[in-house]
Amino acid sequence: MKEIQRSSLPGIPLVLAVIVAIVAGIGILLLGATTPGLARLALLAAGLMVIVLSLFACCGFYMVQPNQAAVLELFGKYVGTVKDNGLRWNNPFFSKRKVSLRVRNFESGKLKVNELDGSPIEIAAVIVWQVNDASEAVYNVDDYESFVHIQSESALRAMATSYPYDQHEDGQLALRSHAAEISQHLKDELAERLADAGVLVLDARISHLAYAPEIAQAMLQRQQANAVIAARQRIVAGAVGMVEMALAELEKGGTVQLDEERKAQMVSNLLTVLCSDRGTQPVVNAGSLY
DSSP states (O other): OOOOOOEEHHHHHHHHHHHHHHHHHHHHHHHTTTTOSHHHHHHHHHHHHHHHHHHHGGGEEEEETTTTEEEEETEEEEEEEOOOOOOEEEOTOOOEEEEEEEEEEEEEEOEEETTTSSSSEEEEEEEEEEEEHHHHHTTSOOOHHHHHHHHHHHHHHHHHTTTOSSSSSSSSSOTOOOHHHHHHHHHHHHHHHHHGEEEEEEEEEEEEEEEEEEHHHHHHHHHHHHHHHHHHHHHHHHHHHHHEEEHHHHHHTTOOOOOOOOHHHHHHHHHHHHHOSSSSOOOOOOOOOO
16 A cells, blocks of 8 residues: 545635535525526526535535645545645545644653563663654554554564673673664664554654663672772773883883892782772881892
């Protein structure tokens, strides 16, 4: 089912024509009421017919608002779509169904799903969409608004199970750290699912993302542990670099000649000072070096 653009007649001139026809029909009736003989019956019948046809023509009027389309149907057959704004007129036998072409959005409910690693999470998304083919929206699905909501939740579930919550490896996409890529994946998934319903997906973004309440505390501790480990690794790497620099400068200037045992002791002391959580208390050696 593809959309067919159908022309329509402007309604205001036809409204004036119908009013004139009704007035003319009333005039013919009045004239027939004062005319004797068989001419009277003919005039009365003609006036009545003009009025009836004029009133029947009024059934062909309909209003199309901006960003709205009217899907026309004749005895169960699709005949076209009208997008001209204002008061329009078509065959009175056409049935008209209005479809909004405005941009709409909704937020899905919080879904509880298992991410790629199997941990339960809560996720929700905001979907921005609009109808771009009124005939497909009307005839390809039973209720296109309900179809959009259900397919959006289904696509969100499928997407959430394809990625981990947190990034565990370099280059790995994760729900929490790669919002742009995840949103694009969700948008593409929705566009594929809703294409047959004449719906265009304009944007899809995650609005809520969290671990399920039953594991939230444990996952928080895990994140804190990972942060502590990462910080420690950076501190140790920096301390080793500073120790290497200190030994190199001492040997370069020839200030102090240290054997391997004293070098090891100096490295131990420097690492203790640089990597300690708390401030260390220095001890001054008042005796000889050995």
